Amino acid sequence: MELFEQPASASGSTPAGPLADRMRPRSLDEVVGQEHLLGPGRVLRTALERGELHSMILWGPPGSGKTTLASLMARVAGARFVAFSAVLSGVKEIRQVVAEADVERTRRRVRTILFVDEIHRFNRAQQDAFLPHVEKGTIVLIGATTENPSFEVNSALLSRCRVYVLRPLGEDQLVAIMQAALADAERGLAAAGVTATDGALRMIARLANGDARGALNVLELAAQLADGGAITETTIREASQRRTLLYDKSGEEHYNLISALHKSLRDSDPDASLYWMTRMLDSGEDPLYVARRLVRFASEDVGNADPQALALTLAAKEAYDFLGSPEGELALAQATLYLALAPKSNAAYVAYNEVRADVDGAPAEPVPLHIRNAPTSLMRDLGYGKGYQYAHDAPDARVDQEHLPESLRGRQYYRPLDRGLEAELARRLAEWRRWRAENRSA
Numbered sequence: 001m002e003l004f005e006q007p008a009s010a011s012g013s014t015p016a017g018p019l020a021d022r023m024r025p026r027s028l029d030e031v032v033g034q035e036h037l038l039g040p041g042r043v044l045r046t047a048l049e050r051g052e053l054h055s056m057i058l059w060g061p062p063g064s065g066k067t068t069l070a071s072l073m074a075r076v077a078g079a080r081f082v083a084f085s086a087v088l089s090g091v092k093e094i095r096q097v098v099a100e101a102d103v104e105r106t107r108r109r110v111r112t113i114l115f116v117d118e119i120h121r122f123n124r125a126q127q128d129a130f131l132p133h134v135e136k137g138t139i140v141l142i143g144a145t146t147e148n149p150s151f152e153v154n155s156a157l158l159s160r161c162r163v164y165v166l167r168p169l170g171e172d173q174l175v176a177i178m179q180a181a182l183a184d185a186e187r188g189l190a191a192a193g194v195t196a197t198d199g200a201l202r203m204i205a206r207l208a209n210g211d212a213r214g215a216l217n218v219l220e221l222a223a224q225l226a227d228g229g230a231i232t233e234t235t236i237r238e239a240s241q242r243r244t245l246l247y248d249k250s251g252e253e254h255y256n257l258i259s260a261l262h263k264s265l266r267d268s269d270p271d272a273s274l275y276w277m278t279r280m281l282d283s284g285e286d287p288l289y290v291a292r293r294l295v296r297f298a299s300e301d302v303g304n305a306d307p308q309a310l311a312l313t314l315a316a317k318e319a320y321d322f323l324g325s326p327e328g329e330l331a332l333a334q335a336t337l338y339l340a341l342a343p344k345s346n347a348a349y350v351a352y353n354e355v356r357a358d359v360d361g362a363p364a365e366p367v368p369l370h371i372r373n374a375p376t377s378l379m380r381d382l383g384y385g386k387g388y389q390y391a392h393d394a395p396d397a398r399v400d401q402e403h404l405p406e407s408l409r410g411r412q413y414y415r416p417l418d419r420g421l422e423a424e425l426a427r428r429l430a431e432w433r434r435w436r437a438e439n440r441s442a
Contacts, residue, residue: 018220019189019216025068027072033167037164051077051078055134055141055161057153057161059145059163069164081113084116091129094129120152121321147286168210174212174215178204179201194228197230200231204222218239222236260272264276265297265301266297268340274333288320303346305342305422306420309339309342342420343421343422344419358411368404369382370401372384389401400436
């Protein structure tokens with residue numbers, strides 16, 4: 001779960017705000033899960049108990065506690081907590097927050113924690129805007145991301161932050177959180193008089209797939225449907241009809257959807273491809289993850305049969321970044337249909353894997369002397385570049401010289417298929433290999 005200040009409610013009135021917000025932990029003792037970070041003596045718990053503030057990236061799935069930890073750190077340390085979303089804010093808002101933080105630090109000696117949700121959605125310039133203020137200590141930056149920060153956060157910013165990996169909550173942990181919500185009269189559902197068996201709570205936990213916020217949202221809606229009675233399987237199904245369609249206990253269905261999309265694309269079925277892509281989006285999958293799957297498919301299964309496929313999928317990713325949901329999802333749909341109908345070739349994929357096998361398994365021989373650069377007289381005296389033939393000086397820019405190490409001479413990795421543009425590449429390659437063979441025999 002994630003933490004914000006709890007709204008006050010009048011005695012006897014219905015608590016304000018969604019259940020997931022009302023039940024956010026107010027202390028370390030109320031936090032469920034993340035024992036590898038928050039257990040006794042663990043690094044983050046020790047820092048929280050000491051009130052030590054340092055910039056960090058919290059990497060974990062939705063509902064795993066990223067905002068909770070940031071807010072708890074601010075509360076324990078007596079710091080200001082300012083939160084905004086990378087989806088809605090930009091450099092202008094960053095400057096405003098930094099200016100306010102500087103005033104608070106100078107005049108009141110109060111530090112500011114700037115919590116940036118979905119920091120991976122900031123572009124490079126926006127991320128760079130944090131650097132001087134993190135270095136000066138004007139702000140303590142805590143970024144939350146569901147994406148691998150090694151790929152999504154600038155290396156300069158990442159080097160100034162500690163990365164903490166949060167894990168999805170287990171079924172027992174989600175059940176414990178929901179039991180606490182059912183028993184809490186002040187913030188939870190006890191005043192509503194609803195009940196739920198352990199089996200019902202476990203059903204919700206399985207549907208939530210490690211997401212505490214999702215579990216509490218379903219529980220709250222199911223409680224409303226139960227209207228003071230017992231929460232049943234029927235009310236749970238009604239409350240979570242979309243998630244029950246898409247996920248199961250082990251998360252296997254998540255990977256089944258990925259497999260269905262990939263295989264439908266490979267088999268050139270545009271209708272099924274679009275269906276499974278949409279199912280992934282409706283399951284709550286990050287659209288940028290879907291975009292990455294499409295980009296990978298463009299290289300792995302379309303390849304040089306239609307090089308435009310890679311450009312189109314990258315453009316679809318950029319379009320989604322620019323438009324967001326739901327408009328940007330149309331670009332993903334367009335790319336999906338294009339990939340399904342594109343000619344298919346895995347020749348580049350096969351060639352790359354064969355090269356990797358040789359790189360990993362064969363001795364790392366030195367680069368042949370004749371294709372080494374020779375910028376100094378010593379290197380020329382040692383034979384660097386000796387005998388090198390400059391292709392542009394030859395008719396048709398063709399020269400007969402070796403480029404592979406001695407032990408790999410004659411290896412042929414790339415075998416283009418007779419599909420799409422790759423058929424033309426196959427013709428060019430066959431002609432070049434035939435020319436080289438004739439010249440060597442001569």
